[in-house]
Amino acid sequence: MDKHQISVGLDIGTTKIVAMIGRKNEYGKVEILGVGKSKSLGVHRGVVNNITQTIQSIQQAVQEAEAAASEKIEDVTVGIAGQHIRSLQHSDYITRPNSEVVIDDTDIDRLINQVHKLVMLPGEEIIHVLPQEFKVDGQAEIKEPIGMYGGRLEANFHVVVGQVSSIRNIGRCVKSAGLELEGITLEPLASANAVLSQEEKEAGVALIDIGGGTTDLAVFKDGIIRHTAVIPFGGNVITEDIKEGCSIIEKQAELLKIKFGSAWPGENKDNEIVSIPGLRGREPKEITLKNLSKIIHARVVEIIEQVYVEIKNYGHEEQKKKLIAGIVLTGGGSQLKHLKQLVEYITGMDTRIGYPNEHLAGDSDEDIASPLFATAVGLVMDGLKRQDRRKAEQIEEEVVETEEEETTAEAQQEIVTEEPKKERRSFLDKLTERVKEFLDNAE
Numbered sequence: 001m002d003k004h005q006i007s008v009g010l011d012i013g014t015t016k017i018v019a020m021i022g023r024k025n026e027y028g029k030v031e032i033l034g035v036g037k038s039k040s041l042g043v044h045r046g047v048v049n050n051i052t053q054t055i056q057s058i059q060q061a062v063q064e065a066e067a068a069a070s071e072k073i074e075d076v077t078v079g080i081a082g083q084h085i086r087s088l089q090h091s092d093y094i095t096r097p098n099s100e101v102v103i104d105d106t107d108i109d110r111l112i113n114q115v116h117k118l119v120m121l122p123g124e125e126i127i128h129v130l131p132q133e134f135k136v137d138g139q140a141e142i143k144e145p146i147g148m149y150g151g152r153l154e155a156n157f158h159v160v161v162g163q164v165s166s167i168r169n170i171g172r173c174v175k176s177a178g179l180e181l182e183g184i185t186l187e188p189l190a191s192a193n194a195v196l197s198q199e200e201k202e203a204g205v206a207l208i209d210i211g212g213g214t215t216d217l218a219v220f221k222d223g224i225i226r227h228t229a230v231i232p233f234g235g236n237v238i239t240e241d242i243k244e245g246c247s248i249i250e251k252q253a254e255l256l257k258i259k260f261g262s263a264w265p266g267e268n269k270d271n272e273i274v275s276i277p278g279l280r281g282r283e284p285k286e287i288t289l290k291n292l293s294k295i296i297h298a299r300v301v302e303i304i305e306q307v308y309v310e311i312k313n314y315g316h317e318e319q320k321k322k323l324i325a326g327i328v329l330t331g332g333g334s335q336l337k338h339l340k341q342l343v344e345y346i347t348g349m350d351t352r353i354g355y356p357n358e359h360l361a362g363d364s365d366e367d368i369a370s371p372l373f374a375t376a377v378g379l380v381m382d383g384l385k386r387q388d389r390r391k392a393e394q395i396e397e398e399v400v401e402t403e404e405e406e407t408t409a410e411a412q413q414e415i416v417t418e419e420p421k422k423e424r425r426s427f428l429d430k431l432t433e434r435v436k437e438f439l440d441n442a443e
Contacts, residue, residue, distance in 0.1 A: 183429065354371060
């Protein structure tokens with residue numbers, strides 16, 4: 001098998017770490033070869049707080065995936081999330097020296113680099129700079145300014161900011177686990193790629209990924225990402241509430257939530273009771289399902305309301321920014337019974353549960369197409385996309401080299417400056433390189 005055709009996604013979550021190996025089949029769909037899953041011990045709310053335990057959990061997940069796929073894992077695409085991620089809107093402009101020349105990639109790069117000079121809080125770094133729409137000489141709502149004439153190029157940007165130390169810690173864990181960092185991706189973006197269709201992104205949709213430690217939000221409209229947010233609550237807080245409210249241990253609380261939990265208290269009758277074995281020689285505890293769902297309901301409402309505030313911050317209530325496709329729920333927390341109905345009730349928006357089967361090969365295992373694995377599937381897809389891009393760049397370089405032999409040095413100069421700029425490198429690629437460099441120097 002061609003080694004370069006496989007891609008590995010590593011989802012470092014608060015409750016679980018997933019390593020997923022995939023490749024593209026002949027129909028362009030993603031075929032999953034193996035999945036490894038381990039309990040995440042060193043991560044709290046999406047941020048690494050114990051390096052040694054995280055390394056062990058990563059190694060365990062990777063070994064399991066290697067055994068399932070009979071493949072050796074070397075490079076991984078890692079997702080970053082966590083409560084330190086925040087986003088802001090920013091507008092910037094450049095004045096071009098010569099308005100007689102058409103706008104090209106270099107102008108856009110210049111504009112994006114200028115945004116990167118924004119002053120951040122200490123320890124923060126810009127992770128993503130996503131252009132929203134451009135203006136050329138005051139003409140607004142331009143999606144793609146390349147090839148146009150103009151003297152002043154301005155744009156609105158969606159800027160995602162994160163704590164650089166948290167990103168480096170993740171890089172450190174990956175490297176110490178004996179793996180190479182192939183790429184870094186923002187987790188809400190990875191999940192969105194796995195579960196949303198292009199039509200939904202065009203119409204306007206909010207993706208809510210409810211994980212163990214955090215809830216990630218990504219808002220799309222007109223095919224462009226408009227807003228991202230990470231809310232520092234997830235499924236674990238619900239488990240914690242059940243544990244406190246019913247005075248039971250965490251393991252029992254988690255089981256109760258999965259087996260009998262519901263986000264809608266109205267549907268449980270008063271006489272439905274679950275008996276839980278007591279700790280060593282103590283009496284068993286009896287808990288009514290109505291009480292259980294009341295505890296869950298209170299916390300879920302809080303999470304959804306916080307997410308809804310973020311959706312309103314984006315401007316969902318303006319007619320022009322309305323999210324026609326509503327809400328898509330994914331992540332492990334989205335499997336809670338009656339959650340869809342509760343979200344529709346609170347927000348008044350159409351809601352569906354997002355399964356990552358949009359891009360998976362038809363014969364994929366049912367377990368993989370679960371909302372639990374949405375981020376991992378998205379990371380695998382991201383890795384495959386990166387490989388395709390590298391291949392295209394290599395072919396381009398070869399073309400340039402062959403043309404170099406055929407043309408004079410002067411004409412060649414033009415080709416070299418014109419040609420390789422087909423695909424603009426994303427800032428995450430540059431960030432990956434910086435993290436790699438930092439880790440190499442820190443050895």
